[in-house]
Amino acid sequence: MKNAVGRVVPEHLAGYGAVKPFAGAFHTIPAMCRQAPAVKICKPGQSKLVNNLEEVFQQIPVKDGMTLSFHHHFRNGDGVLNMVLATAARLGLKNLTIAVSSVFPVHAPLIEHIKNGVVTALDTNYMSGPVAEAISRGLLDKPVMMRTHGGRARAIECGQLKIDVAFIAAPAADDYGNINGVQGPAACGSLGYAIPDAEYAQYVVAVTDYLCEYPLAPVSISQTRVDYVVKVDSIGDPKGIVSGSTKVTKDPVGLRIAQTAAKVIKAAGLIKEGLSFQTGAGGASLATAHFVGKMMEQAGITASFAMGGITGYLVDMLNRGLLRKITDVQGFDLDAVHSIGNNPNHLEVSAGQYANPFNSGCIVNKLDTVFLGATEIDTDFNVNVTTGSNGLIMGGSGGHSDAAAGAKITLIVANLLRGRLPTVVDKVLTVTTPGETVDVLVTERGVAVNPRRGDLREKLLAAGLSVKDIRELKQEAEKLAGVPEKIKTSDRIVAVVEYRDGTMIDVVRQVLDK
């Protein structure tokens, strides 16, 4: 069957079940109650401290077939997922589902665990590195579930992703399980993605290398939800948090795109007192924030808040008074880590607060604008940030679809060519974010406005911006780089791309090597 973005999705998929096709960004209405884990008891005098992970596995006990969850605030510096899975393998466990908010190159040992049958299912919002490549080539029998950051929080809160045991990499913890991310040798800042796991898992384990006196302050995850506390030598390398580009681009083309994006935002009337925005961590997105900041300074105005994965650049804007608040689900560098621990206007928010579409209102709903990247964008404005030009998985939505859906004006900032391939195409290989939630594409060769936003098109024209039809931009790209060859895939589905509301927006098929 075809879904609302024209993708053929199966009605039923082995290892997944019955499919609800994507029906439009705000079409699906929840009709369930919240996930309700079993109520527990912990008597006075009972200790939560356990000597090592093996003892935790035995005490719970962790069994074959369970779902273990992890958060990715350490990004490529994470030590906990590998440590826990090594324990699982040592204890002979099989058939585990790993629900981890993102997968990085550091998680390469997962490949062996999959080959050995320790892990047989994966649920994540973003994948890069060897695991992503191996999955793309058919490593796992079951399709990987790829969610958005808000969608994962939704799935957990709505009981669609049921977690048996949440392992929380805890930069600081006390012996009764209060946790924060801002203290200790491996401080990572916000623990936003771990908060839904802690709230709804059947069991919660704090894995820490910095055990503090009770009661810990501040508290991001409360003792009332944590069953075990394990002290280990190291939970990860905070240097690994900084992975990928988190600096303003220096590339002149990227800067030109960013400058144009800022002009679009101004023309749309958003450079006004109290504006709010989100930016990706990519160089062009950050550069857009830079130019928006300049405009704000010139106009003498202040933004009410910036949301995001947070970088030092935004921290600097907060410290200079250009931002009144930062809402932070994840720190992208150590400046962000330092700031959230010290500045009361730099707020930690959970993945649910950030972007869960099924609660009484998430933060992305309050965004005036968001500037996001794209691997591909098609003439319907559908965006792919899941698969690369070779068809292999190299990312995923993360918060891309969430912010796009929430913001009043969603900009895609992208070079017309990516490597030697056009960014604008007829049909993206994988739909990550539906075109109906994307308003403007900004390239170095001009700006295209989604036909749904005729109002905005008029404003951009009035401001003298070079507004083109998106098909025109596609043709220009193809003139420069030719029409790209179609990627050859088999019929086998290696990943399901789930929209934030739980419907299937697309699938990723196994790549056939040429």
Add this chain to the structure above:
Amino acid sequence: MKNAVGRVVPEHLAGYGAVKPFAGAFHTIPAMCRQAPAVKICKPGQSKLVNNLEEVFQQIPVKDGMTLSFHHHFRNGDGVLNMVLATAARLGLKNLTIAVSSVFPVHAPLIEHIKNGVVTALDTNYMSGPVAEAISRGLLDKPVMMRTHGGRARAIECGQLKIDVAFIAAPAADDYGNINGVQGPAACGSLGYAIPDAEYAQYVVAVTDYLCEYPLAPVSISQTRVDYVVKVDSIGDPKGIVSGSTKVTKDPVGLRIAQTAAKVIKAAGLIKEGLSFQTGAGGASLATAHFVGKMMEQAGITASFAMGGITGYLVDMLNRGLLRKITDVQGFDLDAVHSIGNNPNHLEVSAGQYANPFNSGCIVNKLDTVFLGATEIDTDFNVNVTTGSNGLIMGGSGGHSDAAAGAKITLIVANLLRGRLPTVVDKVLTVTTPGETVDVLVTERGVAVNPRRGDLREKLLAAGLSVKDIRELKQEAEKLAGVPEKIKTSDRIVAVVEYRDGTMIDVVRQVLDK
């Protein structure tokens, strides 16, 4: 049938249902899942601001028979409960259940609402003033449910107290429902008792007189749980927060008792680095904290934390470095309100974190000691803080039973006579806190140790304290004041006293006037 403290409780009670008798402080093990309210949606652009309470009632809509909940952080200054019930009465609603964490004299209009059938059931942890008296005399057909502070959190989290609409008196709120208690003209400090209501109610309404720019910081209750925001002229008078005694007593007998209590704590070996304690707001309890503080200063040690309803006295200890942290579920005076808004070591905690016995561990479990008051204490060390010498309801557990159950050593500090009546009796009129959770009674005429704590008795004797049998103290009291007349009650049950674990520990019967 008789329960574990020897009280006759019915097997079934009209307006209540089947009775689970109290079986011991840690005997009841939960066997349920958490309360799971319906999952909701709030789309971008949707506003939560509503013009007035009537519109909120219509939009939800509030219907006959629903349960509306309220928190008591404004104590005798609360304006919201009366305002909401006046709206309910105006709209002709009937048969409402009011779940309010405590009832104060200011809530006297509730009597008319009960007479008119607008309100037909009441669920609370503490009652004083005209409503308590009217209930005691038979105003309500259904027995009032009297819980502990931790028990209320438990009942809400376990789905035993199902809230249809939680009305949160919000000292500061933004237009999307983020709430805190530390800003605005009516700042009340911690919002600890409101947090379970917000987390588990089907609908949540923020009633505020201080509407702030989005996003509010700090956030005590998140936008993700709040459905409506109503701006009103005033939510209450923060001066009413200070009700009852929140100063160290000046009465020489009270001071002597407090000094003895501090000696008991020292003899028990608790004056040690990192101790933790809770104190009631009563003058003798606070005076005990005063003498404990003096001992700490002399010994050059610091307490890890103090829990409580918080007074300026504890804030002063925090500021002087005698306490490293304060965990605060409720401010008892404006010093506490100011401190929690400004001192990062003064932590807001929810009622669930504070004292819910059915989660993965509440704060009272980590208390070394607590000093509490009593209206009566019997020779089995059962304590009554629910009914007064005239048999009328004049209080309730609040956190009394919770802290007693959690702390390693629970002290009752009380004058041997209360007015002209003995405090120590054969059988308390109403069991609020079971004797098995009470370790020591401290009076001006000596100290009695619960026979369960032979270890402690030895230590107190070794320290030269005047340790007596509790029956001896009773006889001394009776010698001074005579044996009190038995209070005459009818068979009719006007209130159920529920222990923190959800079992029935006692009932309150209607008083027959002489």
